[in-house]
Amino acid sequence: DVKVTQSSRYLVKRTGEKVFLECVQDMDHENMFWYRQDPGLGLRLIYFSYDVKMKEKGDIPEGYSVSREKKERFSLILESASTNQTSMYLCASVWSSGSYEQYFGPGTRLTVT
């Protein structure tokens, strides 16, 4: 059974802080994603990684960066948190062959005050 975990379920940070969100998957998936979920806007792709140290910008990368030093771990970094980054952040992973099913983590509810 695929397991995708995220470092925190809830996080409260102050404006200007550097924030790290971590995602770990245990199924040797090559592809990993960070999404942001806001009511009425669905799931919007922030960044995508298709291999270790490889990354691609998604639809809304501004204000975010990512790190993938190991295959199982994909980190999202908010360099200087702002109140408009208050949101639910979801990580997902998928194999490179066969099923295209994305497996999601439980999400991190980030509040920036």
Add this chain to the structure above:
Amino acid sequence: GENVEQHPSTLSVQEGDSAVIKCTYSDSASNYFPWYKQELGKRPQLIIDIRSNVGEKKDQRIAVTLNKTAKHFSLHITETQPEDSAVYFCAADINDYKLSFGAGTTVTVRA
């Protein structure tokens, strides 16, 4: 890039009735169309998907139809039950494993 529009944004149905959610997409190169269900406080999970070489797919009470010419696809839930209450997202592939998601439909099944 791919743009997926989803309607309606909210849907309330009586238990036992059917629910239909419709999505349109913009990129004719898209070939994979999954549907995800997200129950309150839980992570999205794939419930059914369809590829462009198939017009319809069914799994028990849920079915998905695809019209590639018109670039739209729909989710049909029959004999709705309280456990069908959730947010449903449609999506279309951008390339390889990237997806573009619709805005979501909140389905409420009234007992």
